[in-house]
Amino acid sequence: MTKTGFKTAIYKADVLPASVTSAWPKLRSSNPRLYSPYFHPDYTKTIASLVDNVRIAVAEDEKEILAILPFQGERFARPIGAPMTDYHGLICRPDCGLTIGDILKDSSVGAFHYSALVENGMHNSENTSRGAMIYFPDGAEAWKKAQSSSYTRHMKDLRRRTRKSDEQIGSSRFEFRSQNPDLLKTLFKWKIAQYERSGFYNIFGVEWTSQLLRDLWERPICAPLRVDMHALYIGDRLAAIDTGLTDGTTYHSWIVAYDPTLGIYSPGARLLNAILDKSDDLGYERLDLGVGIDAFKRHYATEDVTTSSGFTPISGPAAALAQVYDAAEKLGQKKLGDAPGRLRRRYSQIAACENTVTGRAKAMVRSVANCRL
Template sequence: MTTVRLTTLDALTAREIDAWHLFRDANPLLASPYFHPGFAHAVHASGREVRVAVACDETGQVTALLPCHRERALLRPVGWPAADFQGPVLAPGSHFPPLRLLTGGVRGFEFDHLLDGYPEFEPWVESRRPSPFIDTGGGLEGYLGRASRAGKDNMGQARRRTAKAERTYGDVRFAADSVDVTMLDRVIDLKRAQYAATGAADYFADPDRRDLVVRLLRTRGSAFQGMLSTLHAGPHLLAAHFGLRSGGVLHWWFPVYDPGFGHLAPGWMLLRELVSAAPSLGIERIDLGRGEDEYKRRAKTGEILVGQGLVTGNPVRRTARHARNAMIQAAKSSALGPGLRQMLRTFRAIGR
């Protein structure tokens, strides 16, 4: 019989933290920095409380840990809404009972980037979407041997545009791992402008999230750290990226470019530099995160699937979510526009 208790991150024992590291190290599927306890600690320290569901077997041995946030009666994975990989950190051969999360007033556990490989969560998965990645083994030469024709073409164009930028604006300089907080502020400003221009929700509207990325930037060490990469031409910042790195995995998190240099496709120029530098940096994979953006489709060398859904014991709530999801799909695929969007806004609140 597996027991699950929900505790604060600060209350974990040294034995439980050791188990977290041990389980993660034993499972290559958990190589993403999102599964490293350093990510949960940084989120917690930035002002958003992290709780951890700790599962133990009948002998009292820890078998799984799942860091999360509690918002009223709902649990969500740590780092929500910007956690691109989610799921419990399991001991080899063990399982996690999702319904055991529904205790102490908790009525649901919502996830939107659940890794494949958790069969016990299968009844609660409502949909799956691809999360592409780039195998950077062998650097640029190795990548070109695995890339699609579109990926090869875009990398070739990036090489030519880099040469053009150097002729036009001055020396092109790439910094793989900058610790310049002022430059990070510039990245945040560009990202917020991008959100405003596209109508996307502004992740950095919450000041705690700026504090989070600054904390991550100041976290150093190959086991877990924030990683800021920049590309300049002369005095101009063309493109930059802030992500998370753990061991040989870099997670592509907040890429930006200056729209004034959009004609150069500087995001591809930056990505080319990162792929080229990957062997010297010890990076073997760049996870691009869930999404069907055109550049991800072109750049990827592979993809995995991540699931979206809600663990709940309430059949009425599940029915309501299915109705909401059907409405969302209809709104995306229909030209009826305004009427469906109004209905969609109404249904978004259901299941929260």
């Protein structure tokens, strides 16, 4: 199809026409790249219940709905749920042929910032990243038997660390799909402390982010979209917590934290591997670890997931400013590496959480001052 002959309407989440709510799951299921539960309509609906600036752009021609784009913001728009959303993009068929710029060209949006846009062949971003994802439709054991020597060595190291922790602290045990509220409190405590140690912005410093996680976690196991929480104990000590967004088939490891005093025992990697072992009982066919294949994640990155980050200039002063900043960032990369890009991503994260100019300024000053962008 061509980029002509369609129109875009923009709706609030609570007034979506029935035709859109009906088309959404059909478009998602038609496109293998939209496997992530972040593209589930309930994810957008849940966020819209917590914040008031969610809008949904819908492109359609005379015959059908072509694409759906949930987003937030006005002149400078951003993906739905940023910075909590690990993947984002157009909800459309693989051969849609439309871009975000096409869909928003006649809207009030001047520029759209994205940080992990799922590639569909219609974007030419120079800033791409690979994600770590495991797909095992034939079961976890079949997947493990097919892995390379790198994974084998990784497992050997985990077994060694497990024996060491068993000897020094006590036997390990796992708790799957925990509904223990104390674990959730500990997760927030650990994660906030991690942000403080690293100098990263505390995304849980605003109410809606923690409430989003809590609301999804409190849903029953039969819910079409929910958060599952799994934990590892070493002896009597809570060692690691892994909370993941799931639609029942895909488990996206979302907010993960562990006791730093137990770091030498690799509690996070051991918990992930236990989730993989238990996945047949849990109903998972895919584990997604998000963008990046650093540290132990490289041993699990067996499927191709490519995302991109950057700006889509659309119209007006916001588009011009985005283009100027993009050019400055590329120029700065020649001397400063990825520092300008990290600064942009950090500001986008802060802007998504902080509603006031003062709050954004203070958060950025702290980020620059600690030199850990």
